[in-house]
Amino acid sequence: MSLGLPDPEAASGDTNGEISAALEVASVSHSYGKRKALDNVSFRVRPASFCVLLGLNGAGKTTLFSLVTRLYAAQRGTLRIFGFDVNHAPGEALRRLGVVFQARTLDLDLTLQQNLSYHAALHGMPARETQRRAEEVLGQIGLLGRANDKARTLSGGQIRRVEIARALLHRPRMLLLDEPTVGLDVKARADILKHVRSLVAGTNIGVLWATHLIDEIEPPDDAILLHEGKILDRGKASEIAARAGVQDIGAAFKKLTGIEGEGTSWDQS
Incomplete structure (x- = not known):
């Protein structure tokens, strides 16, 4: 269940002269009062890679982004950007980070x-x-x-x-995008996705793309399935589907979450 990287709990930073992760999230939990938004979340995003964080609305994606960008302080766990701890070295961490929030901010x-x-x-x-x-x-x-x-x-x-x-x-060397295609038509969605994928190929930037839309994921993509604040699986989208015994990531997400019926927000239709 890995993204082809060392264990998420392992130390971050340089390993034999190479950065092990663009973004490392280790054992992160966060609550709003009695409601737990994130529950022991751990994963890594590889440098120069396109990684999709897939989850329904309310899964915890925006909370996670708020912790990474220090809008909130993580109540438990560690977040590092290219080895720099977001809480202990925020200047070094955040200057390596670019962010596109879900809400329009121009x-x-x-x-x-x-x-x-x-x-x-x-x-x-x-x-x-x-x-x-x-x-x-x-x-x-x-x-x-x-x-x-x-x-x-x-x-x-x-x-x-x-x-x-x-x-x-x-x-920046790492780009976070929180539901960047919400409210856009089909062509605009496709154009934005194509542009960001080209950035990874052309500039070697690491990307974490949060979405609830299955059709924004391709089989070779790194993917993290987040549901009700917990990670259900992570790895290549095709590998997640294979482990779930289904043909594609959409069917895997449906099976792992136990969601049934039409009209759900993750449905491609």
Whole structure:
């Protein structure tokens, strides 16, 4: 049940000169009052890989992302980004991280350039570097010509692409995306997914892509199945299906969660 990496409980950091994990989550638990949102969650995301965190709405995906980004402090367990502990070395950890949250976060009354410049200032980037990087990332998503347009003039898919570009502005080595295609049409969803997969291939960035949509997972993908705050299985999507004795990851998720019936949020239809 591994992603082809050392055991999640093992120490993080350099091993023979190589970083063992882009993201390591070890024995993490978190509760809201009496409700346990995460229960002893452990996994690793390999550097330069695309990993899918699959779970229904309310499974704990957003809570996990909030802990990784230090919006909340983990009540139990350890989180490391390229070997740096999120709680003990937050500056070193978080500067290696780019984040796209589920909720839209662009300021709609600012231009694309202004949105990117504000983000760059938060990371202490100098003005000349900000301008160069903004042109580069906007060019990569085909929106360089709209740098001076207000964000509210963009479509939903374009806004999401700008949010991804903004997350990459400071050249992180790990990218978190929380339900990045929610509310988008089929073509926009496919375009966003294709773009992020191309980032992994072209820039060697590590990606953790959280979703409840089965059709965003391909058989060779690393996958983590999260349900009611617990990990049900992890590994290649095809291997998870094989272990469950079914043909695909959707059927495996249905079998492992015990969910029956039509119209569930994970159903591809």
